[in-house]
Amino acid sequence: QVHLVESGGGLVQPGGSLRLSCAASGSFFQIYSMGWYRQAPGKEREWVAVIFSGNTTNYADSVQGRFTISRNKNTVYLQMNALKPEDTAVYYCNADETSGDYWGPGTQVTVSS
Numbered sequence: 001q002v003h004l005v006e007s008g009g010g011l012v013q014p015g016g017s018l019r020l021s022c023a024a025s026g027s028f029f030q031i032y033s034m035g036w037y038r039q040a041p042g043k044e045r046e047w048v049a050v051i052f053s054g055n056t057t058n059y060a061d062s063v064q065g066r067f068t069i070s071r072n073k074n075t076v077y078l079q080m081n082a083l084k085p086e087d088t089a090v091y092y093c094n095a096d097e098t099s100g101d102y103w104g105p106g107t108q109v110t111v112s113s
Contacts, residue, residue, distance in 0.1 A: 001026045002102040004093045009107030016111070017081045022093030022104055024074040029098040034076040036069065038089035038109075045092070051076060063087075083111045 008020040024031060035050035049059045049069040057069050068079040076093060088111050093104040 001099070002028045002031070002095050002097050004095055004102055004104035006091065006093045006104045006107040009091060009109045011110045011112065012083055013113050014083060014085055014111055016083050017079070018083065018109060020078040020080065020091055020093075020107060020109070022076045022078075024076075024095055024102075031074065031095050031097045033096045034071060035094045035096075036076075036078045037092045037094055038087075039092070039106075040086075040089040043089075048091070049078060080109070083109075085111050087111050 002024050003026040004022055004024055006020060006022045008018060012018050033050050033052045036048040037045050038048050039045040047060055048063055049067055051057045051069045051071045066082045070077045090106040090108050092106045095102045
């Protein structure tokens with residue numbers, strides 16, 4: 001079992017930055033990848049970024065060049081720069097572990113002037 005908790009969300013002006021964190025705890029064998037997803041009001045959840053156990057990373061086209069995912073042991077980060085109003089969403093952390101897929105409760109990011 002993997003327990004995930006996100007933090008770092010909030011209100012930021014367009015062009016600003018935020019750093020999200022997600023800490024994994026519990027009893028688990030190996031986490032193969034950790035990633036971020038987001039869900040805006042009235043829209044489906046969409047994938048944002050992923051980092052694999054070998055530190056390979058991938059990004060959605062919509063955030064490429066603006067967001068950076070990183071990982072330190074069992075904590076994953078999402079540095080978000082040059083934020084746009086369309087980045088407003090609840091951001092969810094995901095972990096792919098030996099026993100399955102796990103999700104955090106989410107953290108709200110609002111980009112507005």
